[in-house]
Amino acid sequence: MDAPHLLTSIIHTLPGGLLVTLGISLLSAVAGFVIGLLLCWMRCSPLCAAHAIAGVCISALRGIPILVVLLLLFYLPSAAGLEMPSVLAAVLALALNTGAFQAEILRAGFASIPRGQLEAAYALGLQDLRILRRILLPQVLGLTMPQLVNELIILVKNSSLISVIAVTELLRRSEQLVAVTYRPLEVYTATAILYLAANLFIAWSGNKIHQRLIAGRAG
Amino acid sequence: MAPITVHTPPVLQLRDVHKHFGDVHVLKGINLEIFPSQVVCLIGPSGSGKSTLLRCINFLEEYDCGEVLIFGERIGYSTSYDGRRVPMPKEHIRVMRRDLGMVFQHFNLWPHMTAVENVSEAVRSVKKKNITEALRISRDMLAKVGLADMENRYPAQLSGGQQQRVAIARALAMEPRIMLFDEPTSSLDPELVGDVLDVMQSLAGEGMTMIVVTHEMGFAAGVADLIVFMEDGRILEQGTPDRIFHNAENRRVRAFLQSYGRREKNAGKAHTATNSHNKGVCNEPTDHHSGAAGSRGCPQKRTAHQNHQHARHAGRRYLGL
Ligand SMILES: Nc1ncnc2c1ncn2[C@@H]1O[C@H](COP(=O)(O)OP(=O)(O)O)[C@@H](O)[C@H]1O
Ligand SMILES: [Mg+2]
Numbered sequence: 001m002d003a004p005h006l007l008t009s010i011i012h013t014l015p016g017g018l019l020v021t022l023g024i025s026l027l028s029a030v031a032g033f034v035i036g037l038l039l040c041w042m043r044c045s046p047l048c049a050a051h052a053i054a055g056v057c058i059s060a061l062r063g064i065p066i067l068v069v070l071l072l073l074f075y076l077p078s079a080a081g082l083e084m085p086s087v088l089a090a091v092l093a094l095a096l097n098t099g100a101f102q103a104e105i106l107r108a109g110f111a112s113i114p115r116g117q118l119e120a121a122y123a124l125g126l127q128d129l130r131i132l133r134r135i136l137l138p139q140v141l142g143l144t145m146p147q148l149v150n151e152l153i154i155l156v157k158n159s160s161l162i163s164v165i166a167v168t169e170l171l172r173r174s175e176q177l178v179a180v181t182y183r184p185l186e187v188y189t190a191t192a193i194l195y196l197a198a199n200l201f202i203a204w205s206g207n208k209i210h211q212r213l214i215a216g217r218a219g
Numbered sequence: 220m221a222p223i224t225v226h227t228p229p230v231l232q233l234r235d236v237h238k239h240f241g242d243v244h245v246l247k248g249i250n251l252e253i254f255p256s257q258v259v260c261l262i263g264p265s266g267s268g269k270s271t272l273l274r275c276i277n278f279l280e281e282y283d284c285g286e287v288l289i290f291g292e293r294i295g296y297s298t299s300y301d302g303r304r305v306p307m308p309k310e311h312i313r314v315m316r317r318d319l320g321m322v323f324q325h326f327n328l329w330p331h332m333t334a335v336e337n338v339s340e341a342v343r344s345v346k347k348k349n350i351t352e353a354l355r356i357s358r359d360m361l362a363k364v365g366l367a368d369m370e371n372r373y374p375a376q377l378s379g380g381q382q383q384r385v386a387i388a389r390a391l392a393m394e395p396r397i398m399l400f401d402e403p404t405s406s407l408d409p410e411l412v413g414d415v416l417d418v419m420q421s422l423a424g425e426g427m428t429m430i431v432v433t434h435e436m437g438f439a440a441g442v443a444d445l446i447v448f449m450e451d452g453r454i455l456e457q458g459t460p461d462r463i464f465h466n467a468e469n470r471r472v473r474a475f476l477q478s479y480g481r482r483e484k485n486a487g488k489a490h491t492a493t494n495s496h497n498k499g500v501c502n503e504p505t506d507h508h509s510g511a512a513g514s515r516g517c518p519q520k521r522t523a524h525q526n527h528q529h530a531r532h533a534g535r536r537y538l539g540l
Contacts, residue, residue, distance in 0.1 A: 116327035117327055117330075119279055123319070123320075123390075125316045127344070138331050
């Protein structure tokens with residue numbers, strides 16, 4: 001295959017895969033954020049059981065490789081006679097993993113907010129959800145944005161693992177392209193550049209959002 | 220006892236309230252009645268349980284036994300059919316707290332919100348006002364505490380005294396019927412104390428029921444209707460400022476006030492500075508006072524202010540300075 005032809009194939013194949021990668025990563029990051037909040041809330045709960053369960057979940061999810069969780073999620077339901085869509089298994093596996101890490105990040109964020117701010121909110125009669133949404137989350141997000149963005153970048157890289165269950169994301173498409181072109185060096189270099197570009201963009205926009213969030217407060 | 224005990228029911232009653240932190244017995248049977256428009260100053264040595272008492276009133280702190288009645292209704296617990304004490308649903312506590320405004324020693328403003336957002340948050344979400352109405356109420360309140368032109372500042376861009384006045388505005392915007400102040404001026408630089416006390420005094424002048432934990436004896440002597448002296452989890456003595464500051468029966472109360480008098484005398488310089496600052500503002504209404512003195516607030520503000528000057532002198536007289 002000649003060079004211009006190869007370039008055209010790459011341009012036709014890989015960006016679509018990158019979009020799938022980013023879509024799945026974003027979905028997993030948001031789902032992981034909710035899981036993280038939930039775990040964090042259980043972890044901070046005065047109920048011993050909730051605290052313990054959350055602790056075990058966090059340790060397990062951080063300790064088991066994503067690939068293993070992914071394969072389990074993919075094959076276990078079929079053992080029970082259920083069909084597990086590969087995209088769903090992929091999002092779940094990634095979300096559970098990043099959720100455990102996000103839980104720890106968020107916990108540090110919540111812990112750094114002075115208790116008095118909560119007491120003021122209680123004394124005024126604010127509802128718990130409103131306190132979370134208006135008082136806590138904006139501050140926690142501002143404080144932990146750098147770590148959360150870092151977590152998202154790790155997630156994008158980890159998402160290459162889901163190619164093993166035939167989700168046609170960036171790496172999977174690259175493999176398919178290599179199979180027809182026999183040009184692994186060029187194709188995987190292009191793949192690497194796309195991953196890198198995506199992550200640089202995420203880091204850059206994360207930085208912008210962070211600036212926005214903390215603007216004005218410092219005096 | 221307070222002058223108006225016979226005909227009006229108390230707005231707040233504490234009956235034999237006890238509180239432990241672990242093994243430490245912090246409140247050892249508190250009995251107290253507070254009547255409408257009364258200004259009660261809670262004084263006493265540090266660690267005597269003043270903050271804890273205040274926090275039991277709005278149930279930021281659970282109490283172990285006894286009862287706290289707000290407008291006759293017990294906060295925090297209800298009695299089940301067989302006479303046992305059961306925790307009150309959170310939602311009910313939230314509703315009861317609307318009658319109680321609280322101001323903290325460390326302001327506890329939300330740093331990611333501007334002054335007006337701090338004030339309007341609960342007006343919107345708890346009083347369910349729409350945003351326009353909430354902003355109008357909040358601006359009025361900020362003007363009332365002399366911060367009309369500061370509404371878009373973040374807490375970090377305000378002085379301690381201004382932050383505390385935002386915190387007062389935030390509590391007042393909820394139209395509470397009782398205000399609780401926990402050492403509102405203790406973390407302020409001396410020259411900023413006067414502004415906050417002015418606001419509190421004008422509030423007292425409007426007939427707000429107030430419970431104030433304070434070490435400002437001048438304010439207590441000049442503004443309070445009732446002084447309550449606490450030590451080691453007990454109320455040792457209560458009475459009019461005149462009685463407590465002149466003729467306290469309890470030896471420990473007298474000793475405490477004497478040590479205070481000495482300290483105030485030694486700090487005479489700071490005291491004069493505060494006073495001259497106030498006079499400056501009085502003669503030449505610039506800075507934050509211009510907001511309140513500009514339009515509606517003017518005559519009232521002046522009167523309150525002069526009262527306060529009077530109160531300060533009275534306070535010094537009480538303390539024999
Ligand atoms: N959250 C708490 N946990 C344990 N002990 C506390 C707590 N809050 C206050 N205390 C103790 O209760 C006592 C009374 O405290 P406090 O009400 O803050 O006194 P004051 O306001 O009069 O200085 C002190 O001995 C203090 O150490
Ligand atoms: Mg205290």
